[in-house]
Amino acid sequence: MKRINTTLAILTLTATSSAFALGIKDFAELDVDQNGALSMQEASADATLAQKFKELDTNQDGQLSQAEYDEA
Numbered sequence: 001m002k003r004i005n006t007t008l009a010i011l012t013l014t015a016t017s018s019a020f021a022l023g024i025k026d027f028a029e030l031d032v033d034q035n036g037a038l039s040m041q042e043a044s045a046d047a048t049l050a051q052k053f054k055e056l057d058t059n060q061d062g063q064l065s066q067a068e069y070d071e072a
Contacts, residue, residue, distance in 0.1 A: 024048050029069075
Protein backbone atom coordinates (compact mmCIF):
# COMPACT_ATOMS: atom_id res chain seq x y z
CA MET A 1 0.00 0.00 0.00
CA LYS A 2 2.85 2.39 0.84
CA ARG A 3 4.36 1.78 -2.60
CA ILE A 4 1.06 2.61 -4.30
CA ASN A 5 0.76 5.84 -2.30
CA THR A 6 4.32 6.82 -3.20
CA THR A 7 3.70 6.08 -6.86
CA LEU A 8 0.50 8.13 -6.85
CA ALA A 9 2.25 11.05 -5.18
CA ILE A 10 5.03 11.01 -7.77
CA LEU A 11 2.53 10.85 -10.62
CA THR A 12 0.57 13.75 -9.18
CA LEU A 13 3.67 15.92 -8.87
CA THR A 14 4.77 15.02 -12.37
CA ALA A 15 1.37 15.75 -13.86
CA THR A 16 1.36 19.24 -12.39
CA SER A 17 4.70 20.31 -13.81
CA SER A 18 4.62 22.57 -16.83
CA ALA A 19 7.26 20.48 -18.58
CA PHE A 20 5.01 17.45 -18.32
CA ALA A 21 2.09 19.45 -19.65
CA LEU A 22 4.14 20.31 -22.74
CA GLY A 23 4.99 16.67 -23.31
CA ILE A 24 8.64 17.12 -22.35
CA LYS A 25 10.33 14.07 -20.87
CA ASP A 26 11.21 13.87 -17.18
CA PHE A 27 14.44 15.63 -16.10
CA ALA A 28 15.88 12.49 -14.51
CA GLU A 29 15.14 10.48 -17.63
CA LEU A 30 16.94 13.02 -19.81
CA ASP A 31 19.92 13.47 -17.44
CA VAL A 32 21.73 10.40 -18.79
CA ASP A 33 25.04 11.10 -17.02
CA GLN A 34 23.19 11.96 -13.79
CA ASN A 35 25.22 15.10 -13.13
CA GLY A 36 22.18 17.17 -12.20
CA ALA A 37 22.18 19.22 -15.41
CA LEU A 38 21.08 18.68 -19.00
CA SER A 39 23.50 19.28 -21.82
CA MET A 40 22.20 20.22 -25.26
CA GLN A 41 22.99 16.65 -26.33
CA GLU A 42 20.84 15.23 -23.52
CA ALA A 43 18.07 17.75 -24.19
CA SER A 44 18.05 16.82 -27.87
CA ALA A 45 16.35 13.54 -26.91
CA ASP A 46 13.19 15.65 -26.63
CA ALA A 47 12.43 17.83 -29.68
CA THR A 48 10.33 20.36 -27.73
CA LEU A 49 12.98 20.84 -25.06
CA ALA A 50 15.76 21.10 -27.66
CA GLN A 51 13.89 23.92 -29.40
CA LYS A 52 13.54 25.85 -26.11
CA PHE A 53 17.04 25.05 -24.79
CA LYS A 54 18.68 28.45 -25.37
CA GLU A 55 15.63 30.28 -24.03
CA LEU A 56 15.56 28.13 -20.87
CA ASP A 57 19.32 28.35 -20.27
CA THR A 58 18.95 31.66 -18.45
CA ASN A 59 22.50 31.76 -17.08
CA GLN A 60 23.88 30.80 -20.51
CA ASP A 61 26.21 28.10 -19.22
CA GLY A 62 25.26 25.62 -21.95
CA GLN A 63 23.36 23.40 -19.51
CA LEU A 64 19.90 23.31 -18.01
CA SER A 65 19.70 23.02 -14.26
CA GLN A 66 16.65 21.42 -12.66
CA ALA A 67 15.34 24.94 -11.87
CA GLU A 68 15.79 26.11 -15.47
CA TYR A 69 14.14 22.92 -16.74
CA ASP A 70 11.20 23.44 -14.39
CA GLU A 71 10.48 26.73 -16.20
CA ALA A 72 9.75 24.82 -19.42
